Every structure is written in structure tokens, then in C-alpha cells.
Amino acid sequence: MIAKPPRKPASAAASSAPAPPAGADERPFWQRKTLSEMTDAEWESLCDGCGRCCLNKLEDEDTGRTFFTDVACRLLDWNTCRCKDYRNRQKKVPDCVRLTPRNVRRIVWLPPTCAYDLLAKGRDLYWWHPLVSGDPDTVHTAGISVRGRVRAGEETVPDEELENYIVSWPGQVPRSGSKAAAPGRKPAAAAPAKTPVRRS
Numbered sequence: 001m002i003a004k005p006p007r008k009p010a011s012a013a014a015s016s017a018p019a020p021p022a023g024a025d026e027r028p029f030w031q032r033k034t035l036s037e038m039t040d041a042e043w044e045s046l047c048d049g050c051g052r053c054c055l056n057k058l059e060d061e062d063t064g065r066t067f068f069t070d071v072a073c074r075l076l077d078w079n080t081c082r083c084k085d086y087r088n089r090q091k092k093v094p095d096c097v098r099l100t101p102r103n104v105r106r107i108v109w110l111p112p113t114c115a116y117d118l119l120a121k122g123r124d125l126y127w128w129h130p131l132v133s134g135d136p137d138t139v140h141t142a143g144i145s146v147r148g149r150v151r152a153g154e155e156t157v158p159d160e161e162l163e164n165y166i167v168s169w170p171g172q173v174p175r176s177g178s179k180a181a182a183p184g185r186k187p188a189a190a191a192p193a194k195t196p197v198r199r200s
């Protein structure tokens with residue numbers, strides 16, 4: 001996975017995994033394996049396709065705090081919330097970060113809904129994750145993805161204007177992942193005090 005920091009993947013691994021032998025631990029792979037024990041297919045399938053990590057972010061140089069914006073990476077498809085060229089993403093977007101079992105524990109800018117971040121912190125996946133629901137659309141219907149919430153593409157927003165696009169919702173988890181969770185685009189409470197470091 002990756003991300004603009006990170007992202008993207010195919011959401012199918014679980015169903016294609018061979019059935020465990022009799023007597024084996026029948027919990028789904030993300031509950032019985034550590035991140036480093038997962039196969040590549042399992043690892044990729046952890047991405048729920050929310051697209052939140054592909055939003056540009058700002059970092060307060062004094063506090064290190066991350067601020068999300070609703071400005072999308074140039075390669076993000078605003079409707080599918082997937083990367084338009086996942087295979088070549090790092091050639092086209094040099095600051096796109098490839099997530100690994102090692103760096104995911106150090107990265108502080110992943111959204112709180114991100115499956116990689118949740119598992120790295122010993123938590124479980126939410127009901128709307130495609131691996132749990134069996135439906136790739138639940139990440140959208142539950143109000144988790146960026147669909148309908150992107151305000152601009154990064155190619156149209158100069159660095160000095162990016163803080164005008166700060167929003168808080170990418171850093172929040174809708175109440176219990178309720179299907180009724182509202183999207184909304186609330187402006188962040190506070191803007192970075194110092195000149196932000198642009199991250200996408």
C-alpha cells in the first residue's frame with residue numbers, strides 16, 4: 001500500500017485465500033497474522049479504498065501536527081477514490097509513500113480509519129471495511145471515503161493557498177461508522193501557526 005502518502009489496492013484477497021485446515025485458527029487473516037506475516041495480496045487487500053491518505057496535508061513545523069485538506073493528489077480518481085495509475089504512482093508522484101509493515105508504525109499522518117493504522121495499533125477493522133462487509137461500496141455508503149468531498153486537485157492549488165483548504169473530517173471517525181454518518185466538510189478548528197510543509 002501506499003499513500004500520499006499512501007495507497008491503493010485491490011480488495012479481494014480474503015475471499016481468494018485457501019480455507020484453513022481442520023482445527024486451524026479460523027479467524028480472518030488480519031486478526032491472526034501480524035502485518036509482517038501477511039502475503040502481498042493480503043497486505044494490499046487491507047486498503048479499504050477510502051482515498052483519505054491521497055489528500056494533501058500540511059504539517060505544523062513547530063508541533064509536527066498534521067492537518068488534512070480536501071485537495072486531492074493529481075492521480076486520485078475523485079469518484080472511485082482509487083489511484084489512476086497505481087502501478088506507476090511513485091514515478092509520477094515522487095512524494096507518494098509506499099506503506100510497509102515497518103514504516104506504517106512510524107507514519108503519523110494516516111487517517112484514524114485507515115486499516116493499516118488500526119491494525120498497527122492492535123485494533124480491528126470497522127464493519128464497513130470491504131473485507132468485513134464483503135461489499136466494496138460500504139466504505140462509501142458509511143461516509144468514510146472521500147467521494148463527493150474533494151474540493152480541488154493539487155495542480156490547481158498553489159502551496160501558499162493550501163491552508164485555506166484545511167478540513168477536519170479526514171482525521172475523524174464517523175460515530176461508530178454509522179451508515180448515516182454525515183460527510184460534511186467542516187473547516188479545521190485551527191490553522192497551522194507556521195509555514196506548513198506540504199505533503200501529499
Ligand code: SF4
Pocket residue numbers: 002003004005006007008053054073074075076077082083084085086089090093096097200
Ligand atoms: S499517487 Fe497519489 S493518488 Fe496515487 S496512491 Fe499515491 S497519493 Fe494516492
Ligand code: SF4
Pocket residue numbers: 001002003006007008046047048049050051052053054110111113114115116
Ligand atoms: S487511508 Fe484508506 S486509502 Fe489510504 S491506505 Fe489507508 S485504507 Fe487505503
